[in-house]
Amino acid sequence: MKHNILILCIVLALVAIVGHLWVTTDGGRLPCQLCRPSFRNSMALPDLVAKTLPAVVELRPGFANWLGAGVLISNDGWIMTAGHVVEDQEVMIATMIDGVKYMSVLIITDPNDDIAILKIDIKDAPYVRMSKVYPRLGQSVYIIGHPLGVFNSVSAGIMSNIHIDEAPFGVDLIMTDAEVTGGNSGGGVFDTSGCLIGIVVAETVYFTGIEANLAVPVSKGRELLNGYLRTQEAETTCDCVDVSFVR
Known part of the structure; x- marks a missing residue:
């Protein structure tokens, strides 16, 4: 016995x-803590959201029934958003986190990349810095936008793909599994330092039922704005000026 x-x-x-x-x-098998988006080596997600939330605005046209989001990228009022949020509107109403509204003017847009740059007349605006590093596959990210008209909502996930340039999209996009729905368009995709790495442009569902939440890399918007500023010989406090473009 x-x-x-x-x-x-x-x-x-x-x-x-x-x-x-x-x-x-x-x-x-991976430990369970590695199977979920991790913000362990950075600020806690609630702190990151509190840091970046004031820079995300709601964008509405004056006499139409759609809305989207935009992200302030300088303290003097430059806003980056998705081109289809603006469509053919020359002026959009930008609402800040405190409810204050500004008239934002469309400055330049690139239909090919679905990026638009607007400007509001403001001083000392809250803003976020744009990442100078291209997104990495698998990195943790979070999104702030206005899905279904719910002001300033947050979702989190990972970077699922960093180069999507084949059909049906036709442009270089990045993909995340962070949840996206109507009203998120133009919102920001942020890294674990609170830097802007992309602008939400689409939610696509493949025939398999798999969701693909897509964003334009922030480098596209930086390049668009820099090109405009150099053409206009303008000055700005935006930290995107005269930095190396991310390819």
Whole structure:
């Protein structure tokens, strides 16, 4: 009897050791904390949201029934958004987090990349910095926008793909599994430092039922704005001027 108990103990110990190795080795199952978006090595997500939220505005046309979001990228009122949020409107109403409204003027748009730049007359506006580093596959991200008209909503996920340039999209886009729906368009995709890495442009559902939440890399908007400023020989406090473009 004692001999059988000893054998049973040895077997159970071996099972425990093998199970531990299977969970922790590179070829095995990932620890559960690595299976979810992680903000461990940065500010906590609520703190990041509090930091970036004031820079996200709601955009509405004066006499139409749609809305979208935009992101302030300088303290003197430059706003980056999706081109289809603006459509053919020359003026949009920009609502800040405190409810104050500004008339934003369309400055330049690129229909090919679905990016638009607007301007409001403001000083010392809250704004976010644009990342100078191209997104990395698998990095944690979060999105702020106005899905279904719900002001300043947040979703989080990872960067699922960093180069989508084939049909049916036709332009270079990035993809995230952070939830996106109507009203998120023009909102910001942010990294774990609170820097802007993309502008939400679409939610697409493949025939398989898989959702693809798409954004334009912020480098596209930076390039568009820099080109305009150089043409106009204008000055701005925007931190995107005269920096190396991310390709």
